[in-house]
Amino acid sequence: MHALVLLLCPLLLLATACAAREPDPADRPRPGADNPCAPGGTPRPPRKHVVATTVTPDGQIVDWIPIESQTPDGKIATPPAGPTAPEGASPPPPASPDGAAPARSPDAATVQLGPRGPAGTVPVLRPRRLQCDCLPGYVQQADGSCAALASHCSGEGGMASSKSFTTCCPGLTPIASMERVDGACVTTAPDAHLCARCGDGACGAGENDCNCPGDCGGARP
Structure with a gap:
């Protein structure tokens, strides 16, 4: 009987120590891991x-x-009537x-x-x-x-476009990228915007009288 107790005691002590052991930090779930x-x-x-x-x-x-x-209301518009087939034309497929x-x-x-x-x-x-x-x-x-x-944003004077998944940094305003060609304002990047501080009273990077007339002296005659 004493021999059995002596045999079981180390096993009980080992089990208790394992249960009380702190989990390894590597085993803990990381924030956002899921x-x-x-x-x-x-x-x-x-x-x-x-x-x-x-x-x-x-x-x-x-x-x-x-x-x-x-569609929001679940209603589908009725398509318009198609043109009348000319005489002798082949019938539509069944x-x-x-x-x-x-x-x-x-x-x-x-x-x-x-x-x-x-x-x-x-x-x-x-x-x-x-x-x-x-x-x-x-x-x-x-x-x-x-x-x-x-x-991941474009700074002042940089370009931003939804096609390239870019946007202007906070504090900047997207304005049209324009230049004056032969006296007329021409858009140079139809699918993108210029990031600027238009409206702060200073003609900054990328701004001109076409895309920010308030800061750059107004439109030319």
Whole structure:
């Protein structure tokens, strides 16, 4: 009996020590570890009203959603009547059995989107990368992630464009990028804006009488 007690005591002491041992810091969950968009955003919720999902021949995922979900009130405008076919013209292709769309050859129906969704639905491509909803102070990047605005913004005299996922730094105003050519103001970057301090009374970098006349002496005669 004494031998059994002596044998069990070390085991009990070892179990107690293991239970009381502090967990290894490497084993603790890190803040935001379960949020791939942290710290600047949260994962965008899945698209609603998906009734079917298909895959294109190149592996792109397509979600099929009801047409009505694309409008706020769920009402779809009636398309205008098409032109009258000239006499002797070939009749339009017959409708498919469910009445969803004109029947087409199998090759024509699968060359782009692959399998079709149910009647009354429209295709929406699902982004290949995770999309994030950015928090205040962060901006969306081309890969869908969120970057701190202070470190990913265009300074005074720089260009910003939604196409390049760039924006003006805080305190700067986006104005048109313009120059005077042969006496006329011409836009030099239709798809972008110039980041400036237009309105502070000083004709700063990138400002001129075309895009900031209040700071640069007003328009020329």
